[in-house]
Amino acid sequence: MYCDNDVKTTAVKTRTRVALGIILICAFVALIITFTALKLQAPVLIASGVGFIVCYFVWSFKIMPWIHYNRFIKELTIGRKRVMECEFEDISSETRMFDNIEVRDVTVSVGKEEEDERLYVLDADKQFPDIAPGERITVTSYGNFITDIAKA
Numbered sequence: 246m247y248c249d250n251d252v253k254t255t256a257v258k259t260r261t262r263v264a265l266g267i268i269l270i271c272a273f274v275a276l277i278i279t280f281t282a283l284k285l286q287a288p289v290l291i292a293s294g295v296g297f298i299v300c301y302f303v304w305s306f307k308i309m310p311w312i313h314y315n316r317f318i319k320e321l322t323i324g325r326k327r328v329m330e331c332e333f334e335d336i337s338s339e340t341r342m343f344d345n346i347e348v349r350d351v352t353v354s355v356g357k358e359e360e361d362e363r364l365y366v367l368d369a370d371k372q373f374p375d376i377a378p379g380e381r382i383t384v385t386s387y388g389n390f391i392t393d394i395a396k397a
Contacts (some may be wrong), residue, residue: 246368246371246391246392246393246394247318247321247322247392247393249322250291251318252319252322252346255314255315255318256315257326258311259312259314260312261314262307262308262311263308263311263312266300266303266307266308268306269300269303270296270300273292273296273299273300274296275291276292276296277293277296280292280348283349285378289301302336302394309345310317310345311321312344313344314345314346316365317344317345317346317390320387321387321390321392324387324388325387326386326387327382327385327386327387328355328384328385329355329363329380329383329386330381331353331354331355331363331379331381331382331384331385332353332354332355332379332380332381332382332395333351333376333377333378333379333382334352334353334354334362334378334379335351335352335355335378335382336349336350336351336352336367336373337349337350337351340369341368346366346368346390347363347368347369347370348366348369348390349366349367349369349373350364350366350367351365351366351373351391351394352364352365353362353382353384355364364381364389365384365386365389365391366389366390366391367390367391367394368390370377370389373394374394374395374396376394376396380396380397381396381397382394382395382396382397383395383396383397
């Protein structure tokens with residue numbers, strides 16, 4: 246599911262977004278310096294307030310998720326993996342945020358009892374293979390994140 250291309254693509258997209266964020270910050274700073282040089286107090290205050298709000302919004306909602314996702318992809322490729330054979334039970338249709346990554350829940354069973362159920366999470370951007378409930382699968386995971394899944 247994850248390959249070197251994912252790592253490279255994510256790194257490039259992250260660097261691009263960080264660079265655009267820095268350009269946005271520099272634009273507001275240049276605007277503030279210009280208004281300060283012209284000794285215009287009200288535009289300086291307005292540019293400072295609007296600049297801070299816009300830059301904070303862009304950094305928090307557009308750039309930081311990519312930084313977290315880039316870190317997540319790097320950890321998946323170099324981290325310790327675990328392989329387990331189990332029965333597929335269910336995959337949720339809804340997504341949720343887990344460790345700043347949008348995921349879907351995957352439930353598998355390693356035995357017949359209720360306490361033998363395991364909950365894994367799958368990156369919402371990744372395609373889930375066509376597997377019916379009750380089929381035997383092999384799950385490769387990094388913590389609770391599924392890095393590869395295949396029919397056993």
